[in-house]
Amino acid sequence: MTTPRTYSRLDRLFIEAEHALGSALIAQPAARTANPAADVPEAGLDAAQREHAAGLMRVNHVGEVCAQALYYGQAAFARDEATRRQLLAAAAEETDHLAWCGERLKQLDSRPSLLNPLWYAGSYAIGALAGLRGDGWNLGFVVETERQVEAHLAEHLQSLPESDARSRAIVQVMKADEARHAERAQEAGARELPVPVKGLMRVASALMKAVAYRI
């Protein structure tokens, strides 16, 4: 009885595609948790500082688009129902981050990356590949993704203008959340990814960061 399983996966693909188009890419997703910068006063940034902060927050926004796509791609092909549920829950938590970064970009008179559909499609494909490798890999992929994101958020805290307390408040909370996501996946039985795979993920994310800062 392989036919119903194939249909169900196809169904999932359509549901995910709809999610991507409706929520992550076109509409401004709604956060379930208050924006950490809501009560933080706006700093008087000069044009160069504003542009730099917007570049970094655009990179973070793309990172969250990619995280959603990875987790939905992985969930669509996860073998174990518990893993699938955990991946979908992780994706839902990233929606807050996506919304906060989107709000900050607007406040900085900027916009999300024009290449978001491309980032989403690429990440979804990578997530689907990880999903097909099995659940230990799936969780290992979550751990590595979250650790790399946490590391780049730490870099952003060094690089953001000192006075941009709003962007900093958002990045601080995201960084703590990503660390928790990694720990949770580790406890759920993540497999250590091979070094070349980690290296490839680092190259892909460096490329994304360089492009998304500008476009």
Ligand SMILES: [Fe+2]
């Ligand atoms: Fe996130």
Ligand SMILES: [Fe+2]
């Ligand atoms: Fe995360």
